Amino acid sequence: MSVNYFTYNGRSSLEFGLLILAWTVRFPTPERKIEWVEVPGRDGSLTIDEGAYRDVEKTISCKMQIEYPKTIDEQAKELSEWLHGQVGWGPLWFSSDPDYLYQAICYASYEVEKELAVLGAVELPFTMRPYKYNLEGETARTVTHGDVLFNPEGREAKPMIKIPAGGVRDFKLVINNGVTSRIYTLAGLPNKAVTMDCEREEIYTDSENLSLKMTSYRGQYPTLSPGKNTITFGNSSDTVEIIPKWRAFV
Structure with a gap:
């Protein structure tokens, strides 16, 4: 099975036993900020283009390998302290897209589901800026x-x-x-x-x-x-x- 990992705020998902299935790393395109204006008696709508883009919502599907002698509850607590411990935007990097750095925040709730004694599953919700940054430009x-x-x-x-x-x-x-x-x-x-x-x-x-x-x-x-x-x-x-x-x- 092909797997990937990510880093967030300077720490790797591998530290928490998190692996991403390669085919789950997909991103919706950012939506342009446009205001639609309905004018009475006019066909269609007028648009006011703000010249900017909205943030992107992305859920990352992961498998969690439970590291003995920890329990799934203990490992889930460590995961929460990592992802929710810092308020604000932080750098997010994917091994499947190694030349780019994303800006993201993880603030929404999620659940860790136990599948086997040594394996769990979790859907991690991230909000990302509409742009990713080429590491050569940093x-x-x-x-x-x-x-x-x-x-x-x-x-x-x-x-x-x-x-x-x-x-x-x-x-x-x-x-x-x-x-x-x-x-x-x-x-x-x-x-x-x-x-x-x-x-x-x-x-x-x-x-x-x-x-x-x-x-x-x-x-x-x-x-x-x-x-x-x-x-x-x-x-x-x-x-x-x-x-x-x-x-x-x-």
Whole structure:
């Protein structure tokens, strides 16, 4: 029988005797956030597209091998402490999809069913973000004026950009994807390291929120388009650290 396993919040399902049947690892596609509006006297509906996607609900079917001398109740308690012990989103990784990392949370109830003296079954409910992240895009890289970052995925990436301290100054970032050049300007940065979290749409130092200092087209945060992205700066001597966070739909 072909089996797989997963890790969640830094621990492996194998520690708890959990194995996933290979053919159960399937994911529904994320649903786009669209509001449907009915207009009296008009055929069909109008749609308001929010330009975003909903989280995905996924149940993972597992077999649980009971590790003697533990009982199934003892092992189920340890499982619950692992999955429900941390509130909030955590990293989820599957051995069947080793190149990607998911963001997930397990908060709903579940039951461990005893099948044999040394074997149980459980359906684990996870809620997942609509994107999974290419592990190659989770590594920070130093970027200088004119460097090219290649996005291997089919979706825009929302990177983490870290600007080193360099005196009180203005900072200009330009990203050219071969079709358009998008300009992002930060005015009057303090002499501190600054982080731009483009996914959360936050700009900050260790003690200050700087989000209002950015000007860009429609107030949008930097993204990395599929394919080539040429990075330049207003000052060609500037250097930043970028975690690209390449991503694909789950």
